[in-house]
Amino acid sequence: MDPILRGALTALTQNRVNEAEAQTRAFLLGDYDNAIAWYVIGLCALKRDNLFGGVAAIEKALALDPNNPEAHQNLGVALSRIGRFDEAIAHWREAVALNPSSGESYQYLSEVKALSSADAAFETAKSLADNRSADPHQRRSAAFAVATALHGAEDFG
Numbered sequence: 001m002d003p004i005l006r007g008a009l010t011a012l013t014q015n016r017v018n019e020a021e022a023q024t025r026a027f028l029l030g031d032y033d034n035a036i037a038w039y040v041i042g043l044c045a046l047k048r049d050n051l052f053g054g055v056a057a058i059e060k061a062l063a064l065d066p067n068n069p070e071a072h073q074n075l076g077v078a079l080s081r082i083g084r085f086d087e088a089i090a091h092w093r094e095a096v097a098l099n100p101s102s103g104e105s106y107q108y109l110s111e112v113k114a115l116s117s118a119d120a121a122f123e124t125a126k127s128l129a130d131n132r133s134a135d136p137h138q139r140r141s142a143a144f145a146v147a148t149a150l151h152g153a154e155d156f157g
Contacts, residue, residue, distance in 0.1 A: 001036060002027065008040050017047045035065035042071075046078055054078050069099035076108060089114045093121070100124045101134060103141030110148035117149055125149075 004027045012020035021044040028037050042057030058075040062068065076091035089112060095105040106125035116122060128134055129143035 002034075005034075005036050005040060012040065012043055012047065015047070017044050020044055033064055035061045035068065035071075037061075038064065039068065039071050042078075043074065046074065051078050051082050055082070066094075067098060069095040069102055069105070072098065073102060073105050073108070076105070080108070080112065085112055088112070096121050096124070101128060101138055103128055103135075103138035103143075103145065106145035107141040107148075110145035119149075122146065122149055 004023055008020040008023040008027070011017075011023065020040060024037050024040045024044070028034065028041070031037065038057050038061035042054045042061060045051075045053035045057055055075065055078045058071050058078065061071050062075065065071075072091040072095035076088040076095065079085070079088035079091065089109065092105045092108045092114070095102050096109070099105075103125070106121065106128070109121065110125075125142045125145045129139055129146050131139065134142075
């Protein structure tokens with residue numbers, strides 16, 4: 001990853017959104033079709049609660065590189081916040097397909113009742129939850145997804 005974008009992401013994780021966006025926009029002047037840069041612009045917009053700006057920028061990032069599971073996951077979150085649930089679910093499913101270790105994506109799917117024990121992704125989430133060597137945060141998210149899916153099956157099945 002380019003050092004400028006790495007610095008912008010670091011600034012963003014430290015809540016220095018203006019700095020992150022300025023660095024990334026300057027970077028885009030020289031490399032307009034950089035998927036990571038557009039993803040960072042989208043994250044900056046989402047940090048400011050500019051949901052529509054965030055969606056547009058992350059959609060551009062994914063048009064340039066559709067293989068970014070984090071972009072699919074964050075786009076799903078933004079789409080769900082503006083009520084576009086079917087699209088959100090599709091992006092969370094793509095995030096899981098690209099990165100089966102993404103416990104958070106399973107959790108988002110379960111929260112909108114789009115993950116059931118009959119779903120192929122359910123078994124992958126269950127395996128992740130049981131994997132003691134996996135990232136603890138991802139394990140907890142996957143376990144929550146499994147529990148939510150099972151609880152939903154009891155309530156609605």
